Amino acid sequence: MTSVVSRLHPLHGLWALTNRELAKWYKVPVILIISLIQPIVWLAFFGKSMNFAAMFTNGLNIPGLNIPKQVIDEIASEVLRANFGTTDYFSFLAVGMLSFITLFTSLQSGMSIVWDRRLGVLGKLLTTPVPRGNIVMAKVLNSMIRSLVQSSIVLIIAILLGMKLNPNLNPLDVLGAYAALALMSMGFASLFVTLALRSTSWESQMAIMNLLNMPLMFASNSFYPVKSMPWWLKPIAYVNPLTYVNDINRQLLLGVAGHSLLLDFTYLLTFAVIFSALGITLSWRFLSES
Template identity: 25%
Template sequence: MKSLAYAASDTTVLAKRSLLRIRRQPDLLVGFTIQPVMFVLLFVYVFGGAIETPGLDYVDFLMPGIIVQSMVFGGFVTALGLAEDLKKGLIDRFRSLPMWGPAVLTGRILADVGTNVIQLVVMLTVGILVGFRFATGIPEIVAGVALLLLIGYAFSWVFAFIGLTASSPEASNAYGFTILFPVTFVSSAFVPPETMPDWLRPVAEHNPFTTMVDAERALFLGTPAGNDVWGAVAWCFAIIAVFGALSVWRYRRAVTR
């Protein structure tokens, strides 16, 4: 019971630390607000006209995809932060304290959930301004928002593992983007997979990211859901289980390099 209370209090104390950092270095906000907004504008106004999305306006097709992508990348602050803590010796200090160890990870990830909420508000506002409209009822929209936060949470664990594994903060950034960027683009997020070459289409169709985007489209636009919503939830839990275990395992062995 006491240890559960410690886990909760250590997590909140460290989440507060992460959020303070964003307040102190507001340029970090550029990464997860301005950048996704630029993408929205770029795709809607520059590429959008050239992309056929049968049955849907391109802006409606795009927004669920681009919001899922921004949720996925929201966790990069965790990778960066953990890599910096490792480099600066803070991980050594934390590990020498009688605290609940995984709080170093859960604290950051809790802070990510907070920043993901901000990001979501910004993205939906911009989306509505450029013409995006929900086509479903409140329960579906609420479920869609919940799923987005779950996706963000799951990928924060991926970034936690990257941050603890990369050799430097710069490398953690590079890993995160070079691995996850292609994964998010070879999917249904920006263009219908049917338009891709034969060899690439199956990759896009089986990409878990496609499942997540299609689930959001179903929840926000009422497109046929199939198994996508449950599939997306299952993928999230699988990612959390695997990367959660890997990250905690890395953390327990992490020392300043």
């Protein structure tokens, strides 16, 4: 009976639990497709219609002033570049959609722990010698993998719809973009699993999700640059991890100028480490019954 002891390492069961979550997902492709509809609608409808470049150039003719088309084009390009870092708003938005899908996927991880508790699965897991932190981290890992797969699909669709990547793109840039998304997913998923550790109500988890997803999206540079925000929104945008992910990904994928990559990554890494450490620590105390 004691022979099993030697086999147990600190990460044991982590992959088995992650695989359990992933199996539920890849066995039901409908869920994957449904979750992709939102970002794709944003891209196809909003991204394709909010065509700033066309607004400036299509028939802009101010009576009394005879401005040459070339000048208008030049002004339009400068204005766009000054705000978005590129004249191509669609590509700007497409990068925002990568963090959008990652955020939405990560917010759901809190729900799954509530389900496990309600359906009795969690009770069973707690009687096994699996480290409590691994129950939490499996949810986080699952969320990271799902986020990256979904982001990849969104990226491919965006490219098909006309997103223009940096012509000098190298594999390392793509890897960096993925790392940024993974760190953000890790932080948010940990945060939401932690919030759900004691919860038995999926309604309240839904409420938290719905309460936070839109504000987090709009208080970031996903749709527009931080500098066009009112003064009171800017500080929120600057603590919002989405802003950092988008900043990194626009630099790496689109080749536009941005803040220091090192600082961006440090911020995201800190965010991910703090919340996952918090989740693991609290899981030992709060996952089991009092």
